[in-house]
Amino acid sequence: MQCFVVQSDEIEGRLDVFYYQPEFIELERKIKKHSSKTLGDFIINISSGATPEKDESEKYYTVSSENGVPFLRVQNVTESGLNLEDCKYINFDTHNGMLKRSQVKEGYLLTKITGVGRMAISSVAPKGFEGNINQHLVAIKTDGYQTSEVLAAFLNSDIGERLAFRRSTGGTRPALDYQALKTIPVIFKPGIVDIMQSAYAQKKQMEAEAQGLLTSFDELFLEHIGLxxxxxxxxxxxxxxxxxxxxxxxxxxxxxxxxxxxxFxxxxxxxxxxxxxxxxxxxxxxxxxxxxxxxxxxxxxxxxxxxxxxxxxxxxxxxxxxxxxxxxxxxxxxxxxxxxxxxxxxxxxxxxxxxxxxxxxxxxxxxxxxxxxxxxxxxxxxxxxxxxxxxxxxxxxxxxxxxxxxxxxxxIALEIQNKIADEVKRRISEAERLRAEANKIIEEAKKKVEEMILGD
Structure with missing residues (x-):
């Protein structure tokens, strides 16, 4: 059990103990030494989407970008950028009708506001992008692409995550409302973008090498057994x-x-x-x-x-x-x-x-x-x-x-199966090593970003 004292002049409206934990108070004091800005100062417009009824999927959804636009969900918004690998699509009628207010254009800041795991994970809609979002994300229009990139890098930092987590409400499924999101303190440091982009580029390359080890099994069977x-x-x-x-x-x-x-x-x-x-x-x-x-x-x-x-x-x-x-x-x-x-x-x-x-x-x-x-x-x-x-x-x-x-x-004879399985095991081990090294690169970059943000 943790015991601490909160002064009356530190009360900011919320009365729950979680919000006033000493680690949060100390972090915000450090932030205020460097900046008085909040996320709200950078927001020109903010909107959230909705999820059309799945029971009427033919009315709202489509299977490709030819007949619609990407419908972004939490899993599509990552710290390294938008991931459209497992993306759903809504048709143009839904995009321009039911979900018109939550349309996403290039340069918009996309931020997670509900769900388990890290809060306020953010990506920037790439150039030429047009899409939409569900109710677990917000689309924020800023004054430009570069501003959105800096804000995303800040929110994705461990500092940004703690500041957002403090403002979340709810038990098993925490959430951030618009007002809470706008009050997140921000230290605007453009230099953090290059640090993280470089780290994610290295991570992407290493993960591609790891994936290559796991997608070449056809060659493995051809090499070992002529299949x-x-x-x-x-x-x-x-x-x-x-x-x-x-x-x-x-x-x-x-x-x-x-x-x-x-x-055979x-x-x-x-x-x-x-x-x-x-x-x-x-x-x-x-x-x-x-x-x-x-x-x-x-x-x-x-x-x-x-x-x-x-x-x-x-x-x-x-x-x-x-x-x-x-x-x-x-x-x-x-x-x-x-x-x-x-x-x-x-x-x-x-x-x-x-x-x-x-x-x-x-x-x-x-x-x-x-x-x-x-x-x-x-x-x-x-x-x-x-x-x-x-x-x-x-x-x-x-x-x-x-x-x-x-x-x-x-x-295939078991003896040959075992030989191939040993090679598969070796490839899996090497792929895991590459992924662990890639994650280490990201963690080291985040430490540099934290030092830059706080000026340590």
Whole structure:
């Protein structure tokens, strides 16, 4: 328990203890020695968006930039800039009608105002950009692109994050209202932009090297066993025989045509292991037990390792999948298949559980799980899994457990599998080293920025 005294002249309207913690008071005193400006002094206009009804997705959304504009959500706004990798799009009617007031133009400062994690994460809309935002972000018009860049660098600093966090309200889902956002003290230091941009450029390059190690598995199989996975060619007009029908009648399911290498013996996923579908409700079964939870949302695109979140059963909503170490977990929603969110369940000193949106493959003793994971991470299998998915809405289509078990796999001797798995393990280790080094570069840059801001 922390005890401290607050003088009456330090009261600023809020009466909660959190707001007056000594570390916050001391930080703001340091800031005021250098500047009396606040974020509000730089705001010409500020607006927040909304999320159109998903039940009427055809009315509001579109699948590409050809028929609409990017619809930015919290995950698209990062400290290193806008990330449009997993971006949704709204059509022009929605952009110019329902969400007209929250339109985003180049040079706008985009800031996160609600949600867990770091508060006030900010990006600047790049040159030529036009888009929109949901209700968890604000779009701020400043006097120019350079001003927005400096403000974003400041808000993304550890100092900016603490100042924003102090002004947030709410328990499990903190938020910043407009007034709180405008009162954030700002020290305007243009030099911090170059420091952070240089660091993020190095980080981007190192992460690209790391990603390259994890996306060249096709070459790995060709080099070690001479397996050249077929190219998947999609045609718009085609003919199939009646005996090729597999129940579902959606055309996309049969559009991708490919021929397997007949120099290999082929089996199905169902032949190399079993599908685990054991689920339970942690909040009802073992509410006080702490679990190691694997969530799809916690995984980056094409992750090298699983991310474990330690959480008690009572804090887990709904059903969870019981998993074992070395189970192969395949995210089955089409957007997550596109991003290859497939991982190996790691060892843990706590019971392992995962989202039920994973397919859990438990390999038998004749197959190396890491070898199987690497094979499924190739572009060929990604295309085939997307092809076999079912559902009316593209973003909600899923790969069924039954269709997954029918996927063809080459039958490879365990000794060779182990050799390839060792190389995969080496690449994963090197990729993790590069990512750790990249993160260290960012942390060192942030320390320089903090020193520059406070003049230490």
């Amino acid at each position: 050249k996975l077929p190219e998947v060619k999609q045609t718009k007009i085609f003919v199939i025989d009646s005996d090729e029908l597999e129940g579902a009648l959606n055309a996309e399911r049969y559009a991708n045509r490919f021929k397997l290498d007949h120099s 013996k082929w089996v199905t996923v169902g032949n190399i292991g079993s599908i685990n579908r054991e689920t339970f409700v942690p909040s009802r079964t073992n509410a006080d037990i702490e679990y190691s939870l694997i969530r799809i949302d916690d995984l980056d695109s094409n992750p090298s390792l699983a991310v474990l979140r330690h959480v008690r059963g009572k804090d887990i909503n709904g059903t969870a999948l019981k998993v074992n170490p070395y189970d192969v977990l395949i995210a089955r929603l089409v957007p997550t298949i596109e991003n290859k969110k497939f991982v190996l369940a790691p060892e843990s000193d706590k019971p392992l559980i995962a989202s039920t949106e994973f397919i859990d493959l438990r390999c038998n003793s004749e197959n190396n799980p890491l070898f199987v994971l690497a094979l499924l991470k190739t572009d060929f299998y990604r295309h085939v899994m997307i092809q076999k998915s079912r559902g009316a809405t593209p973003s909600r289509r899923r790969l069924s457990h039954e269709d997954f078990t029918k996927l063809p796999l080459p039958k």
